Amino acid sequence: MGDAQNDTGVPPWLEDSGPGDAPASDWTASLLEDLTEPQRRAVLHTEGPLLVLAAAGSGKTRVITRRIAYLVGCGVPAWSILAVTFTNKAAGEMRERVERLLGGAGSRSGRGLTVTTFHSLCARLLRRYAEQAGLRPDFSIYDSGDQSALVKKVIESLQLSTANFPARSVLSAISAAKNDLLDAKGYAARAIDFSGRTIAKIYAGYERALRGANAADFDDLLLLTARMLRENEAVAGELRQRWQYLLIDEYQDTNKAQFVIASGLAGKGRPDTRGPNICVVGDPDQAIYGWRGADITNILEFEQAYPGCEVITLGENFRSTAPILAVADKLIRHNARRKHKDLFTKRSGGQPVEAVLCRDERHEAKLVVDWLRSLRDASGTGDGVRAGHAWKDMAVFYRTNALSRVMEEAFREAGVPYTIARGTAFYEREEVKSATAYLRVIANQADDVSLGRIINTPARGISDATVARLESRAAETGVPMMSALRELADSPALAAPMGLTPRAAASVQRFVGLMNSWTGAGSFMGEQITGSLADLVDRAIKESGLEDMYRKQARQSQSETDAERLDNLAELVSSARQFEMEYDPAADAALDGSADGTPPLLAMLRAYLESIALVSDADTIDPALGSVTLMTLHAAKGLEFAGVAIVGLEEGLLPHARALSSGNPDDMEEERRLCFVGVTRAMRRLLLTSAKYRTIRGASERTTPSRFLAEMPQEHLAVRDLAGDDTQWDPGPEFEPDVAVARKKSEVAGMFPPGCLVRHPQFGVGTVKSLTGGAQARALIDFRDVGVKTLILEYARLTKLR
DNA sequence: CAACGACGCTCGAAA
DNA sequence: AGCGTCGTTG
Numbered sequence: 102m103g104d105a106q107n108d109t110g111v112p113p114w115l116e117d118s119g120p121g122d123a124p125a126s127d128w129t130a131s132l133l134e135d136l137t138e139p140q141r142r143a144v145l146h147t148e149g150p151l152l153v154l155a156a157a158g159s160g161k162t163r164v165i166t167r168r169i170a171y172l173v174g175c176g177v178p179a180w181s182i183l184a185v186t187f188t189n190k191a192a193g194e195m196r197e198r199v200e201r202l203l204g205g206a207g208s209r210s211g212r213g214l215t216v217t218t219f220h221s222l223c224a225r226l227l228r229r230y231a232e233q234a235g236l237r238p239d240f241s242i243y244d245s246g247d248q249s250a251l252v253k254k255v256i257e258s259l260q261l262s263t264a265n266f267p268a269r270s271v272l273s274a275i276s277a278a279k280n281d282l283l284d285a286k287g288y289a290a291r292a293i294d295f296s297g298r299t300i301a302k303i304y305a306g307y308e309r310a311l312r313g314a315n316a317a318d319f320d321d322l323l324l325l326t327a328r329m330l331r332e333n334e335a336v337a338g339e340l341r342q343r344w345q346y347l348l349i350d351e352y353q354d355t356n357k358a359q360f361v362i363a364s365g366l367a368g369k370g371r372p373d374t375r376g377p378n379i380c381v382v383g384d385p386d387q388a389i390y391g392w393r394g395a396d397i398t399n400i401l402e403f404e405q406a407y408p409g410c411e412v413i414t415l416g417e418n419f420r421s422t423a424p425i426l427a428v429a430d431k432l433i434r435h436n437a438r439r440k441h442k443d444l445f446t447k448r449s450g451g452q453p454v455e456a457v458l459c460r461d462e463r464h465e466a467k468l469v470v471d472w473l474r475s476l477r478d479a480s481g482t483g484d485g486v487r488a489g490h491a492w493k494d495m496a497v498f499y500r501t502n503a504l505s506r507v508m509e510e511a512f513r514e515a516g517v518p519y520t521i522a523r524g525t526a527f528y529e530r531e532e533v534k535s536a537t538a539y540l541r542v543i544a545n546q547a548d549d550v551s552l553g554r555i556i557n558t559p560a561r562g563i564s565d566a567t568v569a570r571l572e573s574r575a576a577e578t579g580v581p582m583m584s585a586l587r588e589l590a591d592s593p594a595l596a597a598p599m600g601l602t603p604r605a606a607a608s609v610q611r612f613v614g615l616m617n618s619w620t621g622a623g624s625f626m627g628e629q630i631t632g633s634l635a636d637l638v639d640r641a642i643k644e645s646g647l648e649d650m651y652r653k654q655a656r657q658s659q660s661e662t663d664a665e666r667l668d669n670l671a672e673l674v675s676s677a678r679q680f681e682m683e684y685d686p687a688a689d690a691a692l693d694g695s696a697d698g699t700p701p702l703l704a705m706l707r708a709y710l711e712s713i714a715l716v717s718d719a720d721t722i723d724p725a726l727g728s729v730t731l732m733t734l735h736a737a738k739g740l741e742f743a744g745v746a747i748v749g750l751e752e753g754l755l756p757h758a759r760a761l762s763s764g765n766p767d768d769m770e771e772e773r774r775l776c777f778v779g780v781t782r783a784m785r786r787l788l789l790t791s792a793k794y795r796t797i798r799g800a801s802e803r804t805t806p807s808r809f810l811a812e813m814p815q816e817h818l819a820v821r822d823l824a825g826d827d828t829q830w831d832p833g834p835e836f837e838p839d840v841a842v843a844r845k846k847s848e849v850a851g852m853f854p855p856g857c858l859v860r861h862p863q864f865g866v867g868t869v870k871s872l873t874g875g876a877q878a879r880a881l882i883d884f885r886d887v888g889v890k891t892l893i894l895e896y897a898r899l900t901k902l903r
Numbered sequence: 904c905a906a907c908g909a910c911g912c913t914c915g916a917a918a
Numbered sequence: 919a920g921c922g923t924c925g926t927t928g
Contacts, residue, residue, distance in 0.1 A: 320918090389916080502916085562904080563906090564905090669920095798919060
């Protein structure tokens with residue numbers, strides 16, 4: 102490509118001894134110790150494209166880290182190596198492991214080595230080359246909530262109904278298009294029916310709104326970077342010049358945008374070599390992000406994309422016991438569209454995999470907790486069996502987040518320490534979301550979505566009607582909301598023609614004054630506010646009145662959650678303080694080029710907000726906490742635990758109902774791979790459970806055990822049926838409902854009048870507070886033990902006592 | 904203008 | 919069971 106440096110041949114640092122003739126120091130030799138032959142070949146392959154097909158548990162991370170260390174050992178500067186992983190957590194661990202390996206090399210250093218995720222990398226590149234990408238460096242990153250707020254506004258502005266075009270499905274269409282590098286114009290060209298053409302219009306409006314708000318959604322991070330690398334040769338050349346060695350992990354889960362980014366960064370390599378130094382690592386059997394646009398052909402056709410590339414297969418499993426591996430192997434063989442691959446281990450022995458059929462989800466949860474406890478209590482007997490496992494070496498996986506709740510209750514009840522891996526959970530709390538919205542508007546005044554969140558939170562006399570008027574004013578003049586607010590604050594005479602009362606105008610003026618006190622009129626006064634990030638966060642929370650608002654609420658309601666909210670706000674301040682301590686402005690500037698006179702505090706604020714936006718679920722896991730990890734099967738990718746329980750192996754759950762109803766065999770195969778990923782996380786013990794009855798949307802439903810259980814080798818499964826037969830579970834005469842199928846409120850009104858005493862098989866005795874609903878009757882019941890619940894009478898097994 | 908209750912709809916995985 | 923919307927009330 103147009104990279105002049107590439108034509109000059111060997112880069113300067115390789116002139117004396119290229120990696121071709123490896124330095125035979127003790128240290129580099131030690132990097133090859135205890136590796137298998139294929140692992141060693143992967144480490145030693147330094148120049149030209151390389152595809153490593155790494156089966157689950159085949160020592161992939163070990164190979165990657167050794168290979169990076171080896172490159173550095175060969176004289177490749179660490180700053181010219183870029184490694185892309187799937188989560189920040191994985192990136193951090195990889196960097197640490199490489200540094201530990203390099204530490205053994207004395208003076209050698211990993212300084213400047215970049216290990217990051219696709220999304221973080223792209224965010225940084227877009228800040229550095231904002232202008233070339235069509236953004237400004239202070240752009241906001243919009244999460245799903247922000248996206249849906251924005252797209253709803255667009256749908257309304259187009260006079261469409263969110264009933265016909267639900268934000269959710271419109272956004273998933275837009276996301277799919279973006280992952281496929283299709284812009285609104287391209288989408289419109291392909292639209293064939295009314296719905297498609299309308300979505301194309303919404304897409305176009307949504308893009309306009311995003312750019313107007315100086316914001317990028319998650320998909321934009323990839324899309325805009327891919328487009329920039331493709332269209333801007335100067336930028337692409339500069340980056341290729343810097344990163345001569347590229348390594349991408351979990352390559353099977355990359356989408357088209359990521360493919361374009363990877364190949365854009367790799368370039369074509371110098372003509373006299375075997376091609377660019379791009380190494381991709383992955384396993385087609387663990388491809389589980391098809392719904393996010395991941396294209397498995399990226400890895401399957403890597404050889405065609407990079408002719409002459411070396412392919413190394415790592416097949417031997419070092420992680421799991423023989424029975425666990427046998428279960429995984431037999432299961433995944435049911436996928437028809439698959440490159441045949443043998444999973445094997447030299448280990449023998451190991452406990453059989455356990456499968457238990459439970460009565461319901463509560464029973465299941467309790468059983469899982471008991472099982473984990475037994476793993477921990479297992480005593481190290483004399484026969485070489487190791488002693489009990491620590492909580493941190495155990496995990497529970499589930500298909501959907503909804504299942505975490507029952508598990509959580511069971512853990513709490515049993516007093517077993519647990520952590521739910523949900524990285525964004527904290528930042529999704531209402532109070533935290535409001536606080537960060539203030540910060541986001543401070544960093545990016547065009548951020549209309551964040552502004553909309555805080556303009557009247559806490560209540561400051563700016564009503565919805567006022568906001569609507571300001572919004573239409575902004576839309577008319579084509580400026581961000583904040584500009585309209587400023588305009589009004591500067592010329593109060595505008596209030597009357599806009600239809601605003603003087604009181605409303607005064608409220609707006611006060612709000613603008615508040616914002617200005619943090620930012621200066623429109624331009625961030627970082628130069629003056631040289632204080633700390635934590636102080637800024639603290640000030641925003643206090644001076645906005647957010648803290649007072651929750652303090653008042655906490656006093657009034659005396660409720661736990663309101664006190665919690667105050668704690669969370671304090672927690673946010675300390676997270677900012679933590680970030681501040683670990684923040685390295687030099688490293689930040691090196692990657693995003695923000696040393697261009699950006700006020701230091703603003704640069705740090707941007708980096709902080711970015712880190713918040715890009716946390717992943719797996720990032721939450723901290724072995725030091727010493728707790729059992731609860732997470733989705735998707736989040737479990739790349740991890741391993743001594744003991745694993747997978748719950749909810751039922752038709753409709755795993756495989757998920759959507760895969761059942763789509764009729765697309767690819768969907769079913771992805772579900773199977775998901776199950777496979779879960780199974781192969783287990784090192785020593787594995788428990789698979791299903792519940793015969795599961796509460797779905799408030800109603801208990803009969804389930805069928807997952808087909809995946811039947812597909813596993815029964816000789817390696819120890820199956821227990823604890824669900825009993827139907828007569829045991831069916832509600833006996835005592836629980837016979839007074840109303841079998843009562844659909845309408847009018848039909849039950851006389852039967853359960855407010856104040857009457859009832860018994861529920863699960864919740865116990867309670868008093869009916871009120872009856873609601875029309876076509877679907879519901880009762881609000883205050884139960885003595887569990888508090889107030891709303892029950893759908895059609896399903897509730899209620900006995901009237903008095 | 905804010906707060907709350909009632910009602911009806913939908914319901915997957917995530918950076 | 920949770921969420922958004924609508925209508926009523928404070």
